[in-house]
Amino acid sequence: MNTVKITVGIDIGGSTTKIIGIRGDEIITPMIVKANDPIASLFGAFGKFIDQNALSLGSIERIAITGVGSSHVDKSIYDIETIKVQEFLCNGYGGLHLSGLKSATIVSMGTGTAIVRACNGDIEHVGGTGVGGGTLLGLSNRMLNIREIDLLIETAKDGDLSNVDLLVSDISRDVLPTLPSKSTASNFGKISDLASKSDIAMGIINLVFETIGTLAAFAARSSSTNKIVLIGNLTTIPQCHDVMRALEAIYPNEFIIPDHAEFGTAVGAALSLIKK
Numbered sequence: 001m002n003t004v005k006i007t008v009g010i011d012i013g014g015s016t017t018k019i020i021g022i023r024g025d026e027i028i029t030p031m032i033v034k035a036n037d038p039i040a041s042l043f044g045a046f047g048k049f050i051d052q053n054a055l056s057l058g059s060i061e062r063i064a065i066t067g068v069g070s071s072h073v074d075k076s077i078y079d080i081e082t083i084k085v086q087e088f089l090c091n092g093y094g095g096l097h098l099s100g101l102k103s104a105t106i107v108s109m110g111t112g113t114a115i116v117r118a119c120n121g122d123i124e125h126v127g128g129t130g131v132g133g134g135t136l137l138g139l140s141n142r143m144l145n146i147r148e149i150d151l152l153i154e155t156a157k158d159g160d161l162s163n164v165d166l167l168v169s170d171i172s173r174d175v176l177p178t179l180p181s182k183s184t185a186s187n188f189g190k191i192s193d194l195a196s197k198s199d200i201a202m203g204i205i206n207l208v209f210e211t212i213g214t215l216a217a218f219a220a221r222s223s224s225t226n227k228i229v230l231i232g233n234l235t236t237i238p239q240c241h242d243v244m245r246a247l248e249a250i251y252p253n254e255f256i257i258p259d260h261a262e263f264g265t266a267v268g269a270a271l272s273l274i275k276k
Contacts, residue, residue: 009266010266013111019048046063064269070084085269090272170190209239
């Protein structure tokens with residue numbers, strides 16, 4: 001039997017709670033639970049984590065909680081030492097750990113987007129944007145009558161951005177060395193009545209990821225490394241990879257989406273206690 005106790009990290013968001021355990025160098029069964037109430041989501045995630053890993057409460061040493069929902073928690077969970085951790089620190093610790101880097105610009109993509117600079121354990125919040133998952137759902141709701149992220153992703157599969165976005169090639173015949181001809185000159189700058197539902201869905205997704213990626217590239221300019229690590233729920237959207245690869249042709253940055261990226265903040269929460 002493994003006698004090393006587990007440190008649990010829990011990221012309580014507005015609609016989802018993510019939980020992971022760390023024992024030594026091992027990450028134990030990341031999980032996501034959805035609920036409208038943060039306390040219900042927290043205890044639902046914790047109960048599921050305990051049950052599916054056949055753990056006892058005595059096998060857990062400490063619990064680190066973070067995220068907007070952690071403000072609703074004012075006592076220990078099942079009498080286990082429970083500590084609130086500042087979310088920006090968790091983003092930095094989690095992003096570095098999952099990517100295996102010592103320095104990077106970490107971008108946490110959730111309902112909105114937060115950007116931190118992480119270097120050898122020093123974490124600095126450098127800014128962010130209100131553009132994120134909330135933007136995706138809000139625009140798709142109003143423009144397409146789509147309210148579920150999975151349906152938006154599916155709808156966008158066959159979308160053609162050239163029917164929605166104004167490209168550099170649409171407005172210039174000259175070759176610009178720092179700007180590929182297929183780069184976006186204006187999001188939704190060429191939309192017409194002929195644009196299909198798939199085209200518009202892809203345009204919404206592209207708008208959100210291009211905005212996030214561009215801001216991250218600007219934030220990374222003052223960093224000692226060109227590496228940008230993406231974490232958070234939006235990393236699971238397939239089109240995220242494609243948009244970031246396209247941005248690498250414009251900016252001198254490498255966009256990295258590590259394994260378990262959607263659990264980056266929860267991983268960082270647990271690590272913050274282990275490091276201390």
